[in-house]
Amino acid sequence: MKNTMIVKMKADVALIAREVPTQRIIEIELTSPTADPSRKRFPLNLGLVLDRSGSMQGAKIEQAKQTLKKIVEQMSDDDVVSVVAFDDVVRTIASGTRISSASRPELLADIDHLHAGSSTNLTEGWLTGCNCVAEVPTTDHIKRTLLVSDGLANVGITDPEEIWQHTTAIFERGITTSTFGVGLGFNEHLLEGMANRGGGNFAYIESAATIDQVIMQEFKDLVAVTARNVKVEINLPVGVSATLPGEWTMEKTAQKITIALSDLPANRTTTLFLNLLTPPGDGQLVLNTVVHYESENNKKLTAIEELTLQYAAEQKVSEAKKDQDLVTRYAAVETGERMNEALKLERAGQRNEAQQMMRRTLNMYPDMPASTRVRYTEVSDRIDRGLEEPERKNLNMDSYWLKKHRHEDEKK
Helix, strand or coil: CCCCCEEEEEECCCEEECCCCEEEEEEEEEECCCCCCCCCCCCEEEEEEEECCHHHCCHHHHHHHHHHHHHHHHCCCCCEEEEEEECCCEEEEEEEEECCCCHHHHHHHHHHCCCCCCCCCHHHHHHHHHHHHHCCCCCCCEEEEEEEECCCCCCCCCCHHHHHHHHHHHHHCCCEEEEEEECCCCCHHHHHHHHHHCEEEEEEECCHHHHHHHHHHHHHHHHCEEEEEEEEEEECCCCCEEECCCCCCEEECCCEEEEEEEEEECCCEEEEEEEEEECCCCCEEEEEEEEEEECCCCCEEEEEEEEEEEEECHHHHHHCCCCHHHHHHHHHHHHHHHHHHHHHHHHCCCHHHHHHHHHHHHHHCCCCCHHHHHHHHHHHHHHHHCCCHHHHHHHHHHHHHHHCCCCHHHCC
16 A cells, blocks of 8 residues: 555575575565655654854855755744754754744844854764754654764764764664765764764765755655654564664664664665575574554554565575575675775775775675676775775765665666
């Protein structure tokens, strides 16, 4: 049905061996409901957090201000917004302000008056925005903080691991974080890590000219949400182990993997992959995926799908034809995750280690899309000389899209 979550499960081969452990690749595809025209969209509780450090001077801060103003202009009367700006000092422009004909002009004027300052107290600025969102007594709103920055966290909390711990804790409080890095001066691994652990999205914005396009797409997705607080539970049979590539926000026990996908816009397809190891046995194994979410009318709903793997003789299993397209899609996700790790090594100056990791990845995943292989083979041949900053940023974004299964290379 179009107005419910659609869940599909598929294996590279639906057979597993009786005599020996078997490795299988499982693809889980979720498509969020279409929008119901008879119902109002979810109201928003947004935290807009803007870096106004000295490096934002000029076109970057001016364009960012115009984009934040456009968001305020397009928000509805049921929505709530907080606006925080930071350099070395954090300034709360608005905290939990309900959008109305009276409040909107004042908000727009306050954003317009922002100007660039000095250093970058990124963590306190972001945390202040999140706390503003948390203090609004709402239960049915989509809660999200959008962090826009062009610089390094150089004041206050600067350690990435500590920042990521805060991001995880904020997400557990029901507030999602999306991050947007502008230009060449920010730490892409820090901001991406915040988005991954915060259940949101990450984007590299190459120049001031594209700030509006990228951030407004995030806003358009938020006003199109049809499934809120999406949680995916993958239940594994006894004796089965699994890994889930892609750096999703998840919890894992012996027989269950739970992934928090936050809020999904209408008709958005999200693809997860499992690398499964099944024990020897007989009969069949049944995998179960349960998706919990809230619909536009705030009803708590569940979608369930099962996949059966049949035990067979080892020779028959080895001779079975694989779903090669599925294998290629999985290889792209694994490649994205491993290449991202290699780029972190390169950023840290460990170029030889980065090169070795890239070459191992190319050897491990011969089924990756051909275009992906060409691109990363070229990079691996010269990464020992170091990358230029624009290339680092673009390759990091490239690997991010691959591991989240949103890359052009992965289109079916």
